[in-house]
Amino acid sequence: MALKCPACGFESAEGAQWCDFCKEPFAKKRPQAASPAAPAPAAPAPVPISLEGLPPEAVEKLSAGLTPDQEEKLPLAPRWLRPLALAFVGIVLFSTALLSLLVVMKMRHAPR
Numbered sequence: 001m002a003l004k005c006p007a008c009g010f011e012s013a014e015g016a017q018w019c020d021f022c023k024e025p026f027a028k029k030r031p032q033a034a035s036p037a038a039p040a041p042a043a044p045a046p047v048p049i050s051l052e053g054l055p056p057e058a059v060e061k062l063s064a065g066l067t068p069d070q071e072e073k074l075p076l077a078p079r080w081l082r083p084l085a086l087a088f089v090g091i092v093l094f095s096t097a098l099l100s101l102l103v104v105m106k107m108r109h110a111p112r
């Protein structure tokens with residue numbers, strides 16, 4: 001008994017995780033795993049694709065693993081500087097709030 005693809009109608013071997021032709025996943029666990037190169041549904045004959053050994057999960061993993069690496073390579077600031085900058089911003093905000101509070105309290109207690 002063969003599995004018929006819901007996307008292109010190609011019949012894959014029983015127990016297949018995804019379509020042999022368009023890589024449409026049969027188990028609808030990942031709605032995001034859209035086929036990267038889906039052919040037209042009215043394909044005359046199923047042509048074997050060279051991407052056969054590359055399931056969409058692997059492509060997804062590959063792209064997901066590459067993105068944080070690229071972000072890490074961006075020379076925005078040294079890694080140790082980030083908490084320091086955060087602490088600096090926090091101190092500045094805190095002192096500003098304290099100062100404005102002091103000014104307000106001074107104005108309230110000022111003699112008329």
Ligand SMILES: [Zn+2]
Nearest residue numbers: 005008019022
């Ligand atoms: Zn298919």
